[in-house]
Amino acid sequence: MTTQTFPLAPMNRLAPLVLVVPAAGIALAVLVAPREQATPLPMLATAFMFALVIAGPLLGLLRRRITLDGHTLVVAATAYTQRIPVDAFDLDSARVVDLDERTEFRPMLGINRFGLPGFRAGYYVLRNRVRGFCLLTRFQRVLVLPRRDGRFVLLSPEQPQALLSRLRELAATPTRG
Structure with missing residues (x-):
């Protein structure tokens, strides 16, 4: 793995x-x-x-990390960790957005979160009234990953398109075991 x-x-x-x-x-x-x-x-x-x-x-x-561990996306954001299988995402609907333009994805109400100006981590209700897990260090070039259960994961990787491409590659390959 x-x-x-x-x-x-x-x-x-x-x-x-x-x-x-x-x-x-x-x-x-x-x-x-x-x-x-x-x-x-x-x-x-x-x-x-x-x-x-x-x-x-x-x-x-200091605890901020986005990792692919086999077919699992692991997001460590301050005190929060999400381990999400790649097949839990609707990658056909995933996209890279600017949250200043696509305000429906902006974190609105913190449920269990840590935030500073220019930094959001944890669980939020987004402006579209859907729950999301965020690890945001900027609001431009944010990777929006819709989950099949209706929630979202919002991430700020340095190269969001590279992460999305890798997730799509993993989704196309069968998992073992």
């Missing part, structure tokens, strides 16, 4: 700053606030809690 990884389109480098800048400001405010207590323990505990709150999502951003 072969494994093939498809790199994701680069994420906007400013997106993690949405987490870091407010946390740094709050931590700085805690550190410079006038203290009436002799012990800095509550101040240090507060700063440590902010560090944990920020570190978790930032570490989650």
